[in-house]
Amino acid sequence: MSIKALAAKLFASKIYHQTQTWAQKPVETQEKIFQKLIKNAKETSFGKDHHFNKIKNVEDFQQNVPVRDYEDLKPYIEKVIKGEADILWKGKPLYFAKTSGTTSGAKFIPLTKESMPYHIEAARNAILHYVHETGNADFVDGKMIFLQGSPILTEKYGIKFGRLSGIVAHFVPKYLQKNRMPSWETNCIEDWETKVDAIVDETIKENMSVISGIPAWVQMYFERLQQKSGGKKIGDIFKNFKLFIYGGVNYEPYRAKFENMIGRKVDSIELFPASEGFFAYQSRNFGIKNEEGMLLLLNSGIFYEFIKADEFFEENPKVLTIGEVEIGVNYVLIISTNAGLWRYNIGDTVQFTSLLPHRVIVSGRIKHYISAFGEHVIANEVENAMEEAVASTNIVINEFTVAPQINPANGLPYHEWLIEFENEPENMEIFAETIDNSMRRQNIYYDDLITGNVLRKVVVTKVSKNGFQDYMKSQGKLGGQNKIPRLSNNRDIADNLIKSDNI
Incomplete structure (x- = not known):
């Protein structure tokens, strides 16, 4: 075992035990997050508009701050984009992550110096939980690829703009930079098909051990690899490929196709990241279908609220906190964050599979459903x-x-x-x-x-x-x-x- 692999195991054990500390105290953990958020935003424009100085508890918060979607929050965001400080969060954000909204067109989501580290730590900790659970750490000596957007950023009024995955590319730890692929130049290619072909050329002869990305686009990468190699299985091209990391969609519809293309089973880690925050990751049972769900990150600068999906469009739906949720109910996820998103509806729905610790599956989107006849299929x-x-x-x-x-x-x-x-x-x-x-x-x-x-x-x-x-x-x-x-x-x-x- 290499020194790097041994260090990964030791670090994984430390992170695992730190996680257990807050995961076993969900209500207390969320209360601390809530109080910290309110305290830090009292002097912002949003905080003053919504009387944060008078908010003592969650009930006060819910009475003073309505649930919002992006369009409702947009007047505040536009002020920040124009360079104004202390609007949604103290100071200015470091970044705006541009997303392709399905209902609002392009959206610009703030990332602050307080929120950005949690995006990086969550991705790291997901891998460390895998190491702790399985004992597998040799993959750290191989090459790792993260299929992502271009890291090229623009800047305006001291704030940088880009895709979340491109922003994250600027935060790759030094100990991973030699292992990380593709090259910076290739990662900067904007045209996706050109980029995938360049990634294939760079990686096909490398010792790839970890591959990460949205399944549909990783599938495209695998298909191009097979074309380039004359039809070889991915597992034969990359003999030490051991771990697939994905997020954004359910892997199960793709699993059979992937295992056929790879030629063998590989472990996988499911993530629940978004520009608005990194919400959850799979923390055990990595070699099988992830029916257990992902660990909800209650200690990551995000205060969570939940509304039952079948009540969401009512005039005054009941809003629940972490101590009130039930297993198997479809909830709309509402977040307040240290990036200045307040009672923000991200559009995703979740179901809890466990309450201690709190684990979730992503069940869909509140605006992505079929109910043309009242069936509300999710x-x-x-x-x-x-x-x-x-x-x-x-x-x-x-x-x-x-x-x-x-x-x-x-x-x-x-x-x-x-x-x-x-x-x-x-x-x-x-x-x-x-x-x-x-x-x-x-x-x-x-x-x-x-x-x-x-x-x-x-x-x-x-x-x-x-x-x-x-x-x-x-x-x-x-x-x-x-x-x-x-x-x-x-x-x-x-x-x-x-x-x-x-x-």
């Missing part, structure tokens, strides 16, 4: 149904999305599943039936609609090879942190796929 349900159908037929899929068809040319309305198959099922009717049965078991409202002849069973539409990549390219969202929504309550994506001859 991403977690369609992913479970797809996983079940794939497992029962041994097929492999590349990508999929689901949309309602309200006005079909013939027959009853239905949910249309647009799927890009690597290999198709022998019997498409049985495949669709498996999906439909799974959806009916998971969602009683959907089952009622089928039983009552309001909807007919799901319809599967085949998407051509690389159809989703072509669609994302046409939208200017190929690569990086961009991803296809699993489902939509409209047909914008579905109709675009059909119109562009990707069907």
